[in-house]
Amino acid sequence: DQQVKQNSPSLSVQEGRISILNCDYTNSMFDYFLWYKKYPAEGPTFLISISSIKDKNEDGRFTVFLNKSAKHLSLHIVPSQPGDSAVYFCAASQGGSEKLVFGKGTKLTVNP
Amino acid sequence: ETGVTQSPTHLIKTRGQQVTLRCSSQSGHNTVSWYQQALGQGPQFIFQYYREEENGRGNFPPRFSGLQFPNYSSELNVNALELDDSALYLCASSRLGGGANVLSFGAGSRLTVL
Numbered sequence: 001d002q003q004v005k006q007n008s009p010s011l012s013v014q015e016g017r018i019s020i021l022n023c024d025y026t027n028s029m030f031d032y033f034l035w036y037k038k039y040p041a042e043g044p045t046f047l048i049s050i051s052s053i054k055d056k057n058e059d060g061r062f063t064v065f066l067n068k069s070a071k072h073l074s075l076h077i078v079p080s081q082p083g084d085s086a087v088y089f090c091a092a093s094q095g096g097s098e099k100l101v102f103g104k105g106t107k108l109t110v111n112p
Numbered sequence: 113e114t115g116v117t118q119s120p121t122h123l124i125k126t127r128g129q130q131v132t133l134r135c136s137s138q139s140g141h142n143t144v145s146w147y148q149q150a151l152g153q154g155p156q157f158i159f160q161y162y163r164e165e166e167n168g169r170g171n172f173p174p175r176f177s178g179l180q181f182p183n184y185s186s187e188l189n190v191n192a193l194e195l196d197d198s199a200l201y202l203c204a205s206s207r208l209g210g211g212a213n214v215l216s217f218g219a220g221s222r223l224t225v226l
Contacts, residue, residue, distance in 0.1 A: 043218070
């Protein structure tokens with residue numbers, strides 16, 4: 001049973017436009033959510049996170065939105081750049097644990 | 113600051129064999145976690161080590177075992193390899209209590225079981 005779901009395996013956007021990556025979760029005990037970016041042949045790198053006590057967190061071009069009632073979060077990248085092309089993983093944890101539950105990832109391609 | 117390094121980067125084994133994967137933690141970190149990423153899937157938590165002892169385990173059989181050494185480096189051992197063990201194995205280090213957002217991942221060891 002997949003507790004964290006990323007239903008879009010891939011997304012393609014034009015440079016300068018907004019990229020929106022979505023993630024759903026089923027476990028209501030999750031209280032901390034993260035987005036990781038992964039380039040080929042590299043490990044995942046932390047991008048942005050949000051606690052369940054917030055509904056939005058922003059860091060530069062990246063904003064994460066959390067809708068607890070819908071058990072849904074999304075990552076917005078504005079404006080998108082070709083260097084953002086990577087696989088993006090949504091992850092969740094509970095109680096401050098460093099045990100992360102990951103989604104399957106969404107491959108983002110930003111076209112020049 | 114030295115990041116997480118893993119070895120080997122690639123290896124091929126046959127079914128039934130045993131494998132050892134190695135990980136050097138990022139400097140200043142005292143915990144190590146291992147994740148398995150099968151093709152087309154997200155990373156799946158195997159276990160975490162802190163103070164040389166297992167500190168949490170995911171849904172993996174006992175033939176997956178680990179070690180953490182006094183210098184915080186770590187090994188992942190898998191016995192009686194099965195075809196489904198073919199995956200990218202990721203090591204991540206952190207400081208216990210530092211929060212999940214400080215996890216640093218290595219580039220992984222890609223294991224192919226034939």
